[in-house]
Amino acid sequence: MAENKVLKEMIGKVFNDIADAMETGQFSKPVRIGLTTLGSEKGVENLVKGGELASSRGGGFEVILIGPKVDTKLQVVEVNSEDEMHKKMEELLDNGTIDACVTMHYNFPIGVSTVGKVITPGKGKEMFIATTTGTSSPHRTEAMVKNALYGIIAAKATGIENPTVGILNVDGARQVERALKELNANGYTVNFTESGRSDGGAVMRGNDLLAGTPDVMIQDTLTGNILMKMFSAFTTGGDYEASGYGYGPGIGEGFDRTIMILSRASGTPVVAGAIQYAAALVRGNLKEVAKREFAAAKKAKLDEILKSLTKDTKKASADDEEVTAPPSEVVTGSISGIDIMDLEDAVKALWKKGIYAESGMGCTGPIVMVNEAKINDAMSVLAEAGFIAKEASPC
Structure with a gap:
C-alpha cells in the first residue's frame, strides 16, 4: 500500500509537470535518479545518507530510494529483497518514472x-x-x-x-x-x-x-x-x-x-x-x-x-616456417608501437626481408631494434605487415 501511494504521488507530479509545460510553454520536469539501498557492505544508512547529500547539493534532480522503508525526506519505493529491488528498478526505468538509477552488483549483458x-x-x-x-x-x-x-x-x-x-x-x-x-x-x-x-x-x-x-x-x-x-x-x-x-x-x-x-x-x-x-x-x-x-x-x-x-589467422610475418636471422649488425635504431605479444613475430618479419633486428624493451614498452641506416625500410615492412601504424615514427 505504501509503495502504491508513493507511485501515485510520483505519477501525479509528472502530470503536474505536463500541466505546467502546457501553461508556460516550458517543460520543467526535473531529472529523477533512483538509488537502490540494499546490498552495501556499509549498510542501508550509508546509501540513504549519500542520496540525501546529493539532494542537498541541488542541481535540478530528485532522488528516489528503492529499498526498505527508512526515516528520510526522500521518496521511497518500498521493497525488501535485492531481487525484488532490481526488478522494481528496471520497471521504474522502463516506464519512465526514473531517468537513471544508481545500484550495486548488476549483471550487464556481454557488450x-x-x-x-x-x-x-x-x-x-x-x-x-x-x-x-x-x-x-x-x-x-x-x-x-x-x-x-x-x-x-x-x-x-x-x-x-x-x-x-x-x-x-x-x-x-x-x-x-x-x-x-x-x-x-x-x-x-x-x-x-x-x-x-x-x-x-x-x-x-x-x-x-x-x-x-x-x-x-x-x-x-x-x-x-x-x-x-x-x-x-x-x-x-x-x-x-x-x-x-x-x-x-x-x-x-x-x-x-x-x-x-x-x-x-x-x-x-x-x-x-x-x-x-x-x-x-x-x-x-x-x-x-x-x-x-x-x-x-x-x-x-x-x-x-x-x-x-579478432581474426584467428596470423600476420604475414608469423608463418610457421623457420626463419633464419641475417648476419648481425649494430642496432642503434629503435621502433616502438609494437604489442608485446607480436614482438618476436615482428622481428622475424624483418629477418624474412633481409633486415637484421632484435627485440628489446624501451621506457615506453616493447621495441624492435635495427641498424640506424635501415630504420625507414624496417618501418615500411612492419607497417605493411600490420605491426605498426603507417604514420608511426621511430623512437
Whole structure:
C-alpha cells in the first residue's frame, strides 16, 4: 500500500509537470535518479545518507530510494529483497518514472561495460576510466577499442565536446592505438592526448594516471576496476571508498537503460557523486549521444576494424616456417608501437626481408631494434605487415 501511494504521488507530479509545460510553454520536469539501498557492505544508512547529500547539493534532480522503508525526506519505493529491488528498478526505468538509477552488483549483458569517473590525486582533475565493470567483448583488444568509444560517449554526454583520450600502457595498448588511429583516419575523431612524460605519445604511464593527463583513460576492464578502487579508497586504507563518482553507467550498442554502478564498499561521498554523475548524463542525453557516436564510428568502419583484431589467422610475418636471422649488425635504431605479444613475430618479419633486428624493451614498452641506416625500410615492412601504424615514427 505504501509503495502504491508513493507511485501515485510520483505519477501525479509528472502530470503536474505536463500541466505546467502546457501553461508556460516550458517543460520543467526535473531529472529523477533512483538509488537502490540494499546490498552495501556499509549498510542501508550509508546509501540513504549519500542520496540525501546529493539532494542537498541541488542541481535540478530528485532522488528516489528503492529499498526498505527508512526515516528520510526522500521518496521511497518500498521493497525488501535485492531481487525484488532490481526488478522494481528496471520497471521504474522502463516506464519512465526514473531517468537513471544508481545500484550495486548488476549483471550487464556481454557488450556492455561501465565508464567510471575519478578525481586524480596529482592535480585534482576529473578523469573517466573506461571501463570498470562488465565485459565489452570476450576478446581483450576488441574490448579495449570498444572501451575507448564508451569513454568518449560518457565524456561527451557530460558536456566535454572533444574529450582527450589516452591508452594505459597495458598488454594490447599498441594494437588498440593502431585501431583507434585507423578509426580516426576513417573519419571518426579520436582526440589523442600526449603523455606528460618527456617522450610523449598517446600511450599513458603511471604518472599520467596520477596527473589525469587525458579526459578518458583506456584500459582493459579488470585493470579499470582496480584503478577505481585505488583512486576511490587510497586515503582510507581500502575498506571505504571516499572519493569520486563511482563505476559509472553501463554503455553498449543497443543498451537503453542508464544504470550506474557502485561498489559494495562505496561510502556516502561516492554515492552522492554517482547520483550527480547520473543526473549529468541524463541532462546530456546519454542515450542519444550513444546512438550518434555508434553510428559515426560504424560509418568509419568500426566493425571492419574490430573484425581484423579478432581474426584467428596470423600476420604475414608469423608463418610457421623457420626463419633464419641475417648476419648481425649494430642496432642503434629503435621502433616502438609494437604489442608485446607480436614482438618476436615482428622481428622475424624483418629477418624474412633481409633486415637484421632484435627485440628489446624501451621506457615506453616493447621495441624492435635495427641498424640506424635501415630504420625507414624496417618501418615500411612492419607497417605493411600490420605491426605498426603507417604514420608511426621511430623512437
